[in-house]
Amino acid sequence: MLIPRVRMQRFRPDLVAGVVLALALTSLASLAVADAAVLQVEGMTFVSSHDSVREIIVRSLHAKFHTDTKVAELDGVQAEVSEGDRGRSFSMTCKSAELDLEKNDFLAQGDVKGETEDGQHVFAPWVRYDHEKGVVYSDAPVRMTDRSGSFRGDGFRYQVKDRRFKLLGNVRVEQVQ
Numbered sequence: 001m002l003i004p005r006v007r008m009q010r011f012r013p014d015l016v017a018g019v020v021l022a023l024a025l026t027s028l029a030s031l032a033v034a035d036a037a038v039l040q041v042e043g044m045t046f047v048s049s050h051d052s053v054r055e056i057i058v059r060s061l062h063a064k065f066h067t068d069t070k071v072a073e074l075d076g077v078q079a080e081v082s083e084g085d086r087g088r089s090f091s092m093t094c095k096s097a098e099l100d101l102e103k104n105d106f107l108a109q110g111d112v113k114g115e116t117e118d119g120q121h122v123f124a125p126w127v128r129y130d131h132e133k134g135v136v137y138s139d140a141p142v143r144m145t146d147r148s149g150s151f152r153g154d155g156f157r158y159q160v161k162d163r164r165f166k167l168l169g170n171v172r173v174e175q176v177q
Contacts, residue, residue, distance in 0.1 A: 037068050040062075043061070044074070045059045048131075056104060056129070057080045058074070058099055060072075060077045062076065071099065073097075076095070077092075077094050077097045079106065089163055090115070090117070092113060092114035093113050094109060096109050107127075107129075108128070112124045120144060123142065124141070124142040125138075134160040136160065137157045141153070142154075142156050142167070151167055152171070152172050153170060153172075154169030154170045154171075
């Protein structure tokens, strides 16, 4: 089976629904061999906004787009979530991620490093973003640092709209040396 390789330049529509890129990828996939279910994309940028309220931007060095499920497997990922005109709310980098182009949800995995606009840094093995609920979270052991110190917990929740960060379960303060 032939798998086409497509090179895409940076793409950012002005507050247009993120479905635009999904449709573009679907159109490109339809040009491929009829039974090819995976489209290889290099230099992918996905932009999604919802009524100018919440926007996510996901960039990756390489992506495998599954045309049947509308899920992209990403490598070398940078993501940003912002809330309307209030600017960037949360950003992160990770080794790999899965991006659901229909729901705008993503699962970041491998050396996940996140930062809130308020200067809180979070480090976790995986982090999930639920677009509908507007929450970034992990139930894996995490470390969080901010101006007041370094903390560990069994997970966290970050409410994008309210910009509230909360460590969960077994929270402990680390001594800074």
